[in-house]
Amino acid sequence: MSIEELYDDAARERLVEEPPKRVDAPVRLAFERDRARVVHAAASRRLAAKTQVVGPQTDDFVRNRLTHSLEVAQIARDLARALGTHPDIAETAALAHDMGHPPFGHNGERVLAELSADCGGFEGNAQTLRLLTRLESKTFDADGASVGLNLTRATLDACTKYPWPRSEATGPHGVHADGTPRVVVKFGVYDDDRPVFDWLRAGVAGRRRCVEAQVMDLADDVAYSVHDVEDGIVAGRLDLTSLDRAALWETVRSWYLPGADDATLDSALDGLRAVGSWPRSSYDGSRRSLAAIKNLTSDLIGRFCGGVQQATFAATESVPLVRHRADLVVPEDTEVEIAVLKGIAAHYVMQAGDRVALMERQRQLVAELVEWTWARGADGLDPVFVADWDEAADDAARRRVVIDQVASLTDASALARHTALAPTGWARASAASRQVGS
Structure with missing residues (x-):
């Protein structure tokens, strides 16, 4: 049976039925069309100017939300193909997974969550679903309401990292990949988006994620664990040949694995250091040195994905890894190694004192934007949001x-x-000089 035959008509169903394309148009399957729609979405383009860990304009090399999403998509597609799940669905979910993030990443998310507590809250993944099914411009239903990109049920399900509403969310804990503490509860749908959520989750009981969503989530974890270390090395912030294990383990336990003992973390680091491409000399900025770091990145991604592939096959045997028929299996040693890599980046890159002051300025700016936009009403909105305001x-x-x-x-x-909406008498020059994106 081909991969396409493993997905039934319900998986390919769209909120609004679409007629066949012109006979002279290139033939594209349903999930290929989904991928194209996400690639061409305005929200995807905006990711190029949104913070990943530091501001996207600070350095030519630093990753932004778009380049990160492209890297996650590549990992997700390769892993999905190796596992026998649909590569187009997994890749599309990876391309879309950060679309709902506001300016300044999780730092901005924190402010919006606080200021929207009385209207349903804010969460980047719930905002992604809202974008895909309402805010992006593509398709309207018979009543004239936008249904966003009108993606298939299987693709929307794969994009749902947290398949539950805010009322069922558990308390936040730990930190984000950018080092900010988790203060926002994780959920995947706002109350007024429940109809489309209930439609895409039809026939699925409880919180179980489809396997394509699990592939996307793992690819995200692998990407930032490896790439943040790569960025830190090139930026001269860390040296893999000289790590302070005692201080590093304190960070790993504080941020990611509170119960891990030294022996477990030592074993994980020793396993990583045994990888053939692990550097034996310090990075010196040469082309050969940069190539060595790139080889290490590739080897680590292959190590993590290979370990998951083997464990998943061993656990599922002949069960097709399609939608809700099976689950991804991540070995414990893989989880610990990923946490150690994230801890290296956290300890040497993300705990810089200058980031704390910068992030406070960013939060103030976002809060003032909400306040001033609210005060202006429809006059403070882009044209695309005016009808939403008028119909509220x-x-x-x-x-x-x-x-x-x-x-x-x-x-x-x-x-x-922020500068344009500042009230009369506001010191605009002062606001502009805050350098909140640097």
């Missing part, structure tokens, strides 16, 4: 429109809008 039934619904507007901004456009 109450202040809670109007507040949601303001949150949607601010969340759509990039780091640079947030700064520009």
Whole structure:
């Protein structure tokens, strides 16, 4: 049976039925069309100017949300193909997984969550679902309501990292990949988006994620664990040949694995150091040295994905890894090695004192943007959001429109809008000089 035959009509169903394409158009299968729609979405382009760990304009080499998403997509596609699940679905979910992030990454998310507490909250993954099914412009239903990109059920399910509403979310714990503490509860759907969520989860009981979503999530974890270390090396912030294990293990336990003992973490690091491409000399900026780091990146990604592939095959035997028929299996030693890599980046790159002051300025800017946009009403919105404001039934619904507007901004456009919306008498020059994106 081919991979396409493992996905039934329900998996390919769209909220709005679409007629066949012209006979002279290139033939594309349903999940290929989904991928193309996400690639061409405006929200995807905006990721190029949104913070990943540090501001995207700070350095030519630093990763932004778009380059990170492309790297996650490549890992997800290769892993999906190796596992026998649909590569187009996994890749599309990876391309879309950060679309809902606001300006300044998780730092901006924290502010929007606080300021939207009375209208349903804010969460980047729930915002991604809202973008895919409502805010992006592509398809409208018979009643004239936007259904966003009108993706298939299987693709939308794969994009749902946290398949539950805010009311069922557990308390936040740990830290994000950018080093900020988790203060936002994780959930995947706002209350007013429940109809489409219930549709895409039809026939699925409880919180179980489809295997394509699990592939996307693992690819995300692998990508930032490896690439943050790579960025730190090239930036001269860390040296893999000279690691302070005692201080490093304190960071790993504080951020990721609170119960891990020294022996477990030592064993994980020793396993990583045994990889043939692990550097034996310090990075010196030469082309050969950079190539060595790239080889290490490739080897580590292969190590982690290979370990998951073997463990998953051993556990599932002949069960097809399609939608909700099976689950990904991540070996414990792989989880620990990934945590050690993330800990290296956290300890040597993300704990710099200058980031703390910068992030406070970013939060203030986002909060003022929400306040000033709310005060302006429809006059403070982009044209695409004006109809939403006019059709809102109450202040809670109007507040949601303001949150949607601010969340759509990039780091640079947030700064520009902040200056443009500043009340009369505000020291605009002072606001512009905050350098919140650097």
